[in-house]
Amino acid sequence: MDTSTLKGGLNIETRASHLALDGFLASVQSRAFAMARAALGNADDAMDVVQDSMLQLVKSYADRDVDEWRKLFYRILNNKINDLFRRRQLQRRFGALLPGLGHQSADEQDTAGDPFDKIPGAEGDPAVHLQRERTIASLHQQISRLPRRQREAFMLRCWEGFSTIETAQTMACSEGSVKTHYSRALSALRVNLGRLGEENPDEN
Amino acid sequence: MKTEFEQGVQSDLRHSEQLVDAERLQQLAAFRQQALEAMPANVALPRHRLRPLLWPTAGMALASILLLVLALPFSPFKPTLLNESLSDNRELYDDLEFYYWLAENEEDLRG
Numbered sequence: 001m002d003t004s005t006l007k008g009g010l011n012i013e014t015r016a017s018h019l020a021l022d023g024f025l026a027s028v029q030s031r032a033f034a035m036a037r038a039a040l041g042n043a044d045d046a047m048d049v050v051q052d053s054m055l056q057l058v059k060s061y062a063d064r065d066v067d068e069w070r071k072l073f074y075r076i077l078n079n080k081i082n083d084l085f086r087r088r089q090l091q092r093r094f095g096a097l098l099p100g101l102g103h104q105s106a107d108e109q110d111t112a113g114d115p116f117d118k119i120p121g122a123e124g125d126p127a128v129h130l131q132r133e134r135t136i137a138s139l140h141q142q143i144s145r146l147p148r149r150q151r152e153a154f155m156l157r158c159w160e161g162f163s164t165i166e167t168a169q170t171m172a173c174s175e176g177s178v179k180t181h182y183s184r185a186l187s188a189l190r191v192n193l194g195r196l197g198e199e200n201p202d203e204n
Numbered sequence: 205m206k207t208e209f210e211q212g213v214q215s216d217l218r219h220s221e222q223l224v225d226a227e228r229l230q231q232l233a234a235f236r237q238q239a240l241e242a243m244p245a246n247v248a249l250p251r252h253r254l255r256p257l258l259w260p261t262a263g264m265a266l267a268s269i270l271l272l273v274l275a276l277p278f279s280p281f282k283p284t285l286l287n288e289s290l291s292d293n294r295e296l297y298d299d300l301e302f303y304y305w306l307a308e309n310e311e312d313l314r315g
Contacts, residue, residue: 017247022240029232030221034281038217047231054239062247136220139213158210159217 153181
């Protein structure tokens with residue numbers, strides 16, 4: 001009997017890869033969704049992007065080293081987000097020329113209206129909870145307004161917690177570029193979030 | 205080191221990950237399963253990890269053997285030390301045989 005073959009025709013190594021990938025995807029799915037939603041401002045688009053990213057990682061990079069998956073996954077995710085941005089730009093451009101096409105993007109920015117799916121029975125002070133939700137909604141809105149490379153650098157460095165080297169590898173650029181993009185992103189967020197606070201002092 | 209602003213922003217963003225409702229989490233789990241079903245057949249992690257190990261290990265072992273063979277007639281070492289060195293290399297060879305067997309075995313499984 002071939003000991004390396006399991007029931008169902010999967011060999012031990014394939015089964016191990018299957019389990020490892022499942023665990024990896026489970027570990028990144030919520031963050032990936034939240035990142036995509038922050039960048040795109042739309043939950044449904046974010047779900048599509050995460051689904052496509054998972055599929056591409058599994059199809060193209062399942063045999064890569066486990067340590068590489070995270071960087072590959074976020075690179076794919078960023079590419080998918082950028083593809084969607086480009087499609088939207090095209091829609092806007094042609095929408096302006098051909099009235100009727102442009103309204104497809106009318107529901108893109110749902111961040112302000114429906115920033116988060118609420119957790120029923122969320123614990124803690126409701127006022128604090130509401131305040132945090134508002135802060136996060138503002139943050140997401142500001143992230144979606146960052147230039148592409150700044151947004152990528154910010155999401156990878158600050159949100160995911162990658163080092164400068166890891167971010168550079170994921171973004172396929174130099175460490176110096178990462179530092180520049182990240183620093184600019186932080187400055188923009190600091191200024192814009194501060195400005196929002198001044199405009200809505202009762203919310204802060 | 206992160207500034208207070210960065211830490212605050214990171215904390216808020218990570219908190220936002222927990223605000224995903226159960227329905228979307230179920231959808232995400234379904235996406236995961238769909239993706240895994242599309243996994244190419246016979247993907248094996250150990251084989252990939254083996255590949256970078258195989259040639260350097262083989263090269264090192266062969267170089268060690270060659271060095272020993274050339275140095276043997278002129279060696280000032282006592283025979284016991286030589287035996288120990290040979291024994292070490294024998295272990296390396298044993299490992300190599302295992303690596304080769306593993307790689308071949310996986311190729312057979314694929315074929």
